[in-house]
Amino acid sequence: MRKILLLVLTIAPLLAYSQGFQVNLEGQKQIGMGHTGTGIVQDGASVFFNPGAVAMLPENYIQGGISPLLFKSVFNPAGTSIQNHTSNKVATPFQAYAVWGPKSSFWKLGIGVYTPFGGLTDWGNTWQGKYVLESLNLKAIYIQPTLSVKLADWMSIGGGFVYNRGSVDLTRAIPLANSNGDVGQARLKGSGKGYGWNAGVYFKTEAGITIGITHRSQVNTTIPAGDAIFTVPASLQSSFPQPNTFRSTIPLPATNSIGFGFYPGSKWILALDVNLVNWDSYKTLSFDYKTNTAVLQDTKSARNYQQAYSLRGGAQYKANDKLALRFGGGYASTAVLDGYVTPEAPDANRVYGTLGLGYTVAKHLDIDISFEYEHLMQRTQTNFESQLSGTFKTDVYIPGISLAYHW
Amino acid sequence: MKTLKLHIYIIAGLFLLGACKPEIHTPKPSAGSVDFSRYIALGNSLTAGYADGGLYLAGQQVSYPSIIGKQMQSVGGGTFSQPLFSTAQANGSGYLSLTGFNADGTPITTPVTTNLAIRGVLPVPGFGNVTLYTKYTGDINNYGVPGIKLMHITYAPYGNLNGYFERLLPGNAPTNSTTYLDFVMSKPFTFFSNWLGNNDALAYATSGGAGDVLTDKSTFAALYNVLINTLTAKGQKGVVATVPDVTSIPYFNTVTVAAILAGVQKANPGVKALYINALVSGSTYAPRAATTNDLVILTFPTSKIGQPVATPVGNLPYGLTPYTPIDNQYVLDEKEVALTEDYVTSYNTTIKSVAASKGLAVFDAYTFLQNIKQNGLVVNGVSVNSNYISGGLFSLDGVHLTPRGYAIVANEFIKAINDKYNSSIPQVNISDYNGVKFP
Numbered sequence: 001m002r003k004i005l006l007l008v009l010t011i012a013p014l015l016a017y018s019q020g021f022q023v024n025l026e027g028q029k030q031i032g033m034g035h036t037g038t039g040i041v042q043d044g045a046s047v048f049f050n051p052g053a054v055a056m057l058p059e060n061y062i063q064g065g066i067s068p069l070l071f072k073s074v075f076n077p078a079g080t081s082i083q084n085h086t087s088n089k090v091a092t093p094f095q096a097y098a099v100w101g102p103k104s105s106f107w108k109l110g111i112g113v114y115t116p117f118g119g120l121t122d123w124g125n126t127w128q129g130k131y132v133l134e135s136l137n138l139k140a141i142y143i144q145p146t147l148s149v150k151l152a153d154w155m156s157i158g159g160g161f162v163y164n165r166g167s168v169d170l171t172r173a174i175p176l177a178n179s180n181g182d183v184g185q186a187r188l189k190g191s192g193k194g195y196g197w198n199a200g201v202y203f204k205t206e207a208g209i210t211i212g213i214t215h216r217s218q219v220n221t222t223i224p225a226g227d228a229i230f231t232v233p234a235s236l237q238s239s240f241p242q243p244n245t246f247r248s249t250i251p252l253p254a255t256n257s258i259g260f261g262f263y264p265g266s267k268w269i270l271a272l273d274v275n276l277v278n279w280d281s282y283k284t285l286s287f288d289y290k291t292n293t294a295v296l297q298d299t300k301s302a303r304n305y306q307q308a309y310s311l312r313g314g315a316q317y318k319a320n321d322k323l324a325l326r327f328g329g330g331y332a333s334t335a336v337l338d339g340y341v342t343p344e345a346p347d348a349n350r351v352y353g354t355l356g357l358g359y360t361v362a363k364h365l366d367i368d369i370s371f372e373y374e375h376l377m378q379r380t381q382t383n384f385e386s387q388l389s390g391t392f393k394t395d396v397y398i399p400g401i402s403l404a405y406h407w
Numbered sequence: 408m409k410t411l412k413l414h415i416y417i418i419a420g421l422f423l424l425g426a427c428k429p430e431i432h433t434p435k436p437s438a439g440s441v442d443f444s445r446y447i448a449l450g451n452s453l454t455a456g457y458a459d460g461g462l463y464l465a466g467q468q469v470s471y472p473s474i475i476g477k478q479m480q481s482v483g484g485g486t487f488s489q490p491l492f493s494t495a496q497a498n499g500s501g502y503l504s505l506t507g508f509n510a511d512g513t514p515i516t517t518p519v520t521t522n523l524a525i526r527g528v529l530p531v532p533g534f535g536n537v538t539l540y541t542k543y544t545g546d547i548n549n550y551g552v553p554g555i556k557l558m559h560i561t562y563a564p565y566g567n568l569n570g571y572f573e574r575l576l577p578g579n580a581p582t583n584s585t586t587y588l589d590f591v592m593s594k595p596f597t598f599f600s601n602w603l604g605n606n607d608a609l610a611y612a613t614s615g616g617a618g619d620v621l622t623d624k625s626t627f628a629a630l631y632n633v634l635i636n637t638l639t640a641k642g643q644k645g646v647v648a649t650v651p652d653v654t655s656i657p658y659f660n661t662v663t664v665a666a667i668l669a670g671v672q673k674a675n676p677g678v679k680a681l682y683i684n685a686l687v688s689g690s691t692y693a694p695r696a697a698t699t700n701d702l703v704i705l706t707f708p709t710s711k712i713g714q715p716v717a718t719p720v721g722n723l724p725y726g727l728t729p730y731t732p733i734d735n736q737y738v739l740d741e742k743e744v745a746l747t748e749d750y751v752t753s754y755n756t757t758i759k760s761v762a763a764s765k766g767l768a769v770f771d772a773y774t775f776l777q778n779i780k781q782n783g784l785v786v787n788g789v790s791v792n793s794n795y796i797s798g799g800l801f802s803l804d805g806v807h808l809t810p811r812g813y814a815i816v817a818n819e820f821i822k823a824i825n826d827k828y829n830s831s832i833p834q835v836n837i838s839d840y841n842g843v844k845f846p
Contacts, residue, residue, distance in 0.1 A: 072428055129788060176842070386788035
């Protein structure tokens with residue numbers, strides 16, 4: 001069993017990767033409970049959900065999981081009966097945590113590796129919006145060493161430093177045809193890094209309710225010199241000099257959370273989380289090319305995202321010593337204003353439901369599985385910038401599995 | 408073992424999920440109040456799919472009527488046949504192809520002269536030479552004839568004077584006597600589009616006001632009434648388009664007075680003005696200095712400027728003195744522009760009032776193209792404008808459209824039809840159509 005566990009942990013970082021921009025898949029137990037975890041203590045995933053709660057963990061943890069994700073969008077161009085589907089690509093957000101502290105000590109150390117943001121959308125090169133976007137693969141992998149300290153039996157705090165390794169791979173068609181009628185293509189590909197922090201506080205109240213409050217900071221991720229590859233008809237290549245590089249910064253937004261845990265009887269945990277995501281920091285998406293020409297100018301496109309919130313609720317029922325059943329759900333408001341919806345992340349208000357199951361397969365070893373269905377409301381839009389006009393609708397299906405070893 | 412089973416379930420589940428796709432419910436395309444079973448298109452070169460200075464197979468295949476006809480098939484439209492050139496003679500009349508750029512960025516175009524469909528040249532006394540093309544004998548829905556004016560639709564000998572019309576007729580020039588209107592009416596139809604009238608103004612304008620005349624306004628109105636009355640005699644519905652502002656095309660806005668003058672001044676800073684032979688009034692022309700309101704045509708050979716021209720006062724540089732003005736045929740001067748616009752406005756008043764009286768849909772091409780000239784247009788992330796080559800809308804001749812331009816026009820026709828008749832012909836995906844092809 002231990003061998004299998006190690007295998008999962010080693011391959012996880014290689015599998016890497018992500019979904020439609022903010023990825024809320026940070027722990028299988030928590031996914032099962034509707035992504036709640038700020039105000040309760042479950043396992044090593046507290047490193048992400050609330051570093052302040054880590055010191056309250058009764059044991060040490062090493063755990064890893066993945067959530068293969070199917071992001072299925074459809075676009076119906078205005079005035080047509082065409083249905084453009086994204087291709088079936090499975091993104092694999094993952095999460096791995098380790099938490100350690102001396103037995104019954106007042107402190108614990110932890111480290112988390114997780115994928116809080118990303119996007120994998122591939123619309124292909126024949127659809128209506130190909131000059132806006134063909135495909136996008138955006139990844140952000142956060143690595144977060146953490147220290148948590150119990151200040152009293154009823155209160156602990158914690159914080160961690162975040163290092164983000166981000167990458168982008170974007171393609172779009174260029175409306176310049178060669179003599180065969182093949183159009184050009186732009187590909188922007190590069191990686192960069194960013195820094196931030198994650199801190200939280202956790203209370204056990206006399207009423208038996210637990211409360212967590214956290215702030216995960218904004219992480220400005222800069223790609224300093226990505227490859228800017230332009231394929232255009234030969235007679236125009238001098239206007240799109242090669243090789244060329246681009247610089248771009250994406251502000252991955254801060255998230256403020258408050259969460260509550262309720263314990264009606266020894267078998268039940270009920271949890272409630274409220275998140276406020278400061279997406280309003282994402283004003284523009286800019287690409288600054290190293291070599292400009294009259295044709296190839298730097299681009300700045302307005303995004304003007306707004307603050308978004310989500311409400312999450314979930315429950316766990318401990319059927320017996322070995323088996324835990326979980327369910328939950330939630331609602332998340334869109335960060336994208338009307339007129340700014342793009343095929344990169346065809347965002348809309350969304351609802352989701354989750355189911356989960358935890359089983360102790362051997363001493364110290366938990367296996368947790370979860371399943372999530374997420375539905376983005378149908379949204380009819382004409383983008384201000386591209387004038388791409390039509391209706392987006394998205395369904396997301398996310399099964400997930402993790403192993404946790406604790407002692 | 409239990410975990411292994413679990414894995415199998417998860418993997419099987421993933422495959423199942425892979426199969427389900429979100430769908431957006433769209434209303435079933437509807438014909439509204441119209442029978443689209445046989446749609447025919449009347450018009451000139453724009454309707455035929457003329458582009459890059461010629462009519463050729465690839466252009467015909469993206470003509471706006473063929474796009475509309477295809478889209479109509481989901482609302483009860485029948486087969487849409489066009490008088491296509493054969494693949495062996497795919498280059499039809501021949502056309503211009505972009506083969507490169509000069510160091511100063513100006514384009515180099517080269518005529519395509521292979522695989523033509525030219526079957527001969529017929530000299531017509533008192534008219535000139537008429538190029539004849541390989542006959543087309545199949546079914547026709549697209550009656551677009553390059554060069555035709557509204558003025559010609561009831562003119563019996565026209566089938567001997569226009570090779571593009573002649574190739575559609577059974578008889579050989581010079582024996583034809585079927586009028587365009589009679590030819591179109593020879594087979595029943597249920598719906599029509601009509602975009603005739605452009606050449607009644609354009610032929611005058613593109614010849615710099617020198618080689619042709621504007622069709623008289625009342626003649627235009629009388630013929631337009633005859634045309635629409637005939638087309639709607641059995642209660643057929645249709646869509647008509649207005650005549651675009653001829654000055655909204657790159658043919659008149661690419662080689663500008665300012666650009667030519669700047670080129671001359673680089674070598675001779677002393678030169679202060681270009682001279683043109685400009686309209687004074689009626690048919691009186693006199694030389695004067697050119698202004699930015701005078702429009703030089705795209706095909707003006709700028710190398711003529713400054714060449715010595717023999718005059719009574721000795722050799723003088725072409726275009727740079729009042730004694731050696733740029734020839735009338737190369738310039739649509741300010742007064743000629745105003746005259747053309749006055750006629751076009753009158754034609755469009757006629758078109759709109761006749762359409763209104765018959766309850767026809769109208770695509771206001773005048774307003775649409777003028778708006779693009781002033782503001783450009785963004786479609787599906789593609790920016791188009793009225794600039795030569797880079798604008799993506801106009802083909803290499805600066806008058807006719809690119810496939811992208813024709814697709815945009817097709818959607819505008821479709822929108823006008825849907826608005827008027829409560830139908831829902833689906834629009835075409837403009838992203839599938841290209842602008843000018845680059846080497």
